[in-house]
Amino acid sequence: MKRFWKSGDPFIWLSGGALAFSLIMVAGLVILVLMNGLGSFWPSPIARLTLADGKELMGQVAQREKIPQPGAPPGAAQRYRIQVRVGNRDLYGADFVWVEEVNIVRRDFPAEAVLIERQEWGNLYGFIKEVRDGDRVVARGPVDGWKGLQASLPGATSTSKDIRRVEKKDIGAINYAQEQIRLRMKKLGMRDREASPEMAQLQQELETLAAMYRVQEARLAELRQSSVQSLVVSAAGDKEKELSLAQIVRAYQPNAMGLWAKSGLYLSKIWEFVAGEPRESNTEGGVFPAIFGTVMMVMIMSLVVTPLGVLAAFYLREYAKQGAFVSTVRIAVNNLAGVPSIVFGVFGVGFFIYLVGGSIDRLFYPEVLPTPTFGTGGILWASLTLALLTVPVVIVATEEGLAAIPGGMREASLALGATKFETTWRVVLPAVMPSILTGLILAMARAAGEVAPLMITGVVKLAPSLPIDGFWPFLHLERKFMHLGFHIYDVGFQSPNVDAARPMVYTTAVLLLLVVLVLNLTAILLRNMLRRKYVSSTF
Amino acid sequence: MATRAEMAVEEQRGEVSVRASGESQRGYNRGVPGDTGVQGQGGEARTRMEPMIEIRKLNLKYGEKLALEDISLDILKHQVTAFIGPSGCGKTTLLRCLNRLNDLVDGVTITGTIRIGGTDINDPNLEITELRKRVGMVFQKSNPFPKTIYDNVAYGPRIQGLPRRSAMDEIVERSLRSAALWDEVRDRLQESALSLSGGQQQRLCIARAIAVEPDVLLMDEPCSALDPIATAKIEELMADLKKQYTIVIVTHNMQQAARVSDYTAFLYLGTLIEYDLTKQIFVNPSKKQTEDYITGRFG
Numbered sequence: 001m002k003r004f005w006k007s008g009d010p011f012i013w014l015s016g017g018a019l020a021f022s023l024i025m026v027a028g029l030v031i032l033v034l035m036n037g038l039g040s041f042w043p044s045p046i047a048r049l050t051l052a053d054g055k056e057l058m059g060q061v062a063q064r065e066k067i068p069q070p071g072a073p074p075g076a077a078q079r080y081r082i083q084v085r086v087g088n089r090d091l092y093g094a095d096f097v098w099v100e101e102v103n104i105v106r107r108d109f110p111a112e113a114v115l116i117e118r119q120e121w122g123n124l125y126g127f128i129k130e131v132r133d134g135d136r137v138v139a140r141g142p143v144d145g146w147k148g149l150q151a152s153l154p155g156a157t158s159t160s161k162d163i164r165r166v167e168k169k170d171i172g173a174i175n176y177a178q179e180q181i182r183l184r185m186k187k188l189g190m191r192d193r194e195a196s197p198e199m200a201q202l203q204q205e206l207e208t209l210a211a212m213y214r215v216q217e218a219r220l221a222e223l224r225q226s227s228v229q230s231l232v233v234s235a236a237g238d239k240e241k242e243l244s245l246a247q248i249v250r251a252y253q254p255n256a257m258g259l260w261a262k263s264g265l266y267l268s269k270i271w272e273f274v275a276g277e278p279r280e281s282n283t284e285g286g287v288f289p290a291i292f293g294t295v296m297m298v299m300i301m302s303l304v305v306t307p308l309g310v311l312a313a314f315y316l317r318e319y320a321k322q323g324a325f326v327s328t329v330r331i332a333v334n335n336l337a338g339v340p341s342i343v344f345g346v347f348g349v350g351f352f353i354y355l356v357g358g359s360i361d362r363l364f365y366p367e368v369l370p371t372p373t374f375g376t377g378g379i380l381w382a383s384l385t386l387a388l389l390t391v392p393v394v395i396v397a398t399e400e401g402l403a404a405i406p407g408g409m410r411e412a413s414l415a416l417g418a419t420k421f422e423t424t425w426r427v428v429l430p431a432v433m434p435s436i437l438t439g440l441i442l443a444m445a446r447a448a449g450e451v452a453p454l455m456i457t458g459v460v461k462l463a464p465s466l467p468i469d470g471f472w473p474f475l476h477l478e479r480k481f482m483h484l485g486f487h488i489y490d491v492g493f494q495s496p497n498v499d500a501a502r503p504m505v506y507t508t509a510v511l512l513l514l515v516v517l518v519l520n521l522t523a524i525l526l527r528n529m530l531r532r533k534y535v536s537s538t539f
Numbered sequence: 540m541a542t543r544a545e546m547a548v549e550e551q552r553g554e555v556s557v558r559a560s561g562e563s564q565r566g567y568n569r570g571v572p573g574d575t576g577v578q579g580q581g582g583e584a585r586t587r588m589e590p591m592i593e594i595r596k597l598n599l600k601y602g603e604k605l606a607l608e609d610i611s612l613d614i615l616k617h618q619v620t621a622f623i624g625p626s627g628c629g630k631t632t633l634l635r636c637l638n639r640l641n642d643l644v645d646g647v648t649i650t651g652t653i654r655i656g657g658t659d660i661n662d663p664n665l666e667i668t669e670l671r672k673r674v675g676m677v678f679q680k681s682n683p684f685p686k687t688i689y690d691n692v693a694y695g696p697r698i699q700g701l702p703r704r705s706a707m708d709e710i711v712e713r714s715l716r717s718a719a720l721w722d723e724v725r726d727r728l729q730e731s732a733l734s735l736s737g738g739q740q741q742r743l744c745i746a747r748a749i750a751v752e753p754d755v756l757l758m759d760e761p762c763s764a765l766d767p768i769a770t771a772k773i774e775e776l777m778a779d780l781k782k783q784y785t786i787v788i789v790t791h792n793m794q795q796a797a798r799v800s801d802y803t804a805f806l807y808l809g810t811l812i813e814y815d816l817t818k819q820i821f822v823n824p825s826k827k828q829t830e831d832y833i834t835g836r837f838g
Binding site for chain 1: 643668669672675678683694695697699744
């Protein structure tokens, strides 16, 4: 027995077991998230349920669970209930209902049942009754109606796209220009030059813009007039709903679809999720603004944190006289990595937003005050706060890299007549590059997943515009932005429609994992390229 | 530059002191190596023998500890001079004084003068980088930069601000040829220097050092990490290189000192015990300590 302990085998088993346990936990988490997330896009069949009391329900079965029966005698039959997504929130008031399985008399899957995803009010389940063009009925009945819908939906969708483009792009640009001119006029007013010719010119420009606005408005009205096609759907419970075709995002009959059609739909829904804008207070639609915000924030943070951390590490390791003071600084830096992130957030608010941002506003944007420009949360301040949060990681990694460079390499450079700076720049920096990238990878992973400090430094539930757009100066660092991590919190725990939002929580988590993975892989590839360039010694 | 006359005087004094040290009370040798060997090489050789490096009354302290004590010696141009002695005797410290690499160490104080080619290297007005360009160094452990082979050799010339690509190619090729490495690496100049074998790496370090065309080449136990074949190659190389450079080598290996060097200095506990023609030192040392060390009775 003693020999067995001495041999070290138990220790190998113990450490191997610990590793296996960790891996299983992580893999389990990923699998759970993936299954719940990716499964939610699959078009499940629409069931029509007839209950014992004669009521009818139609919708998709979301989950099934055991009903707990605390007082039941042993051996009593298990009872189950199912949660059905019946949709039609505007008709029934709630998206989901629970039904006890014993109450279900009949369950069938009518092929004509149609699922309509709408811009507002969530999904609509029912049978098509009529397709109308104004007051004229174009097609009647579930079968002809479906054909009629197929025929007129593309046109209606493109019209509604046009409407949105005019609203957002054309009128948006005019609004933006008007706002700029108003600000310039205000600036002139602040300098007591209200009577200057410049002012008059601005006034004139403003009028031109107003005229342009009227043109766009007329166009919009015209477009709206043209989209008079509508659809009447009869829903379970003897209800009827008429909705404009422009409201329809997508309509399909899941019970009549084959595997290929379902797969196509699945992919198109995933694409919508990744590339689309959110709808229905984030519970539907896509998360593109959040992906964009996350990636951009991590990029800005990397741009700030790398030079800062690397320079600090170089000073600590290469230039500072090693002693008690440097050791203290080093310990302090290491401890900084353990400070709760919300503390950094509070510091970001106090220092970056109020002090720095407020000063910038007073100096450069006095005409906008009291509305803050930089004096409020924004992507720049959030990135800087995260840079502060992650700078210890970069410092420590770089310092360790510097310590690992053989002193002989520096001496060799000095012995060739290089100055200390030339040595640092041409020999030490390239040699320490992989370590710097390692630090950056760790910093990015931490930053991409951090939420708490962002909530108070610039992340919002729904950002009206991306931080990069077509208006000068194209990069708007003062703008608020969306973030995948916050999106998960918001959708999962702040949403009024929790059941409908649950799949979004998982899918967003999958996406966040993917974003972190892609960012890290990029950095790792870069590092490996550098390493391969200088393969390690073959001594 | 010291004038000819001054040098002649120095040389004379050196010879005198060598002779004197034969029955010296002070226990160390100084100055120019013994005249016997020089005369043996004939009168013509004798006129060529100008000292490249003159060390006078050199003392070096690490903090309070005296590491080198009152060292004086002349190292001759285009000769290989070996420093031998037991570990910790100050060979490497003395070598590193010659390109002032000891400046990097905290708490080092140096007194005495070192002249290389007539210039006082401890002169505060002297640019240390200029000195190091004239005094190249090869280290005990080969230390190529984590760059390509080409960039390793081109490093020194680039530091000196040589931008022309064609000129650089020429320098790289010439340096690698001089280091007897060209034929082995000519097709892989853009590969990492770290992919070379240990012996090749050390020759690359030699090529890198001579790419800046120094006057003096310092070698700090250049073969201690190499196998006998690589060692033989480097020793062969030294015989070639001494035609152009003045070589100072520190070695633990007495056979090596006997094989490659023209002159040998034996150091013990920070003092110079004996300095003479290598043949003389190994065949007929004038000091008991030297003889004991060489015959392996201590050290």
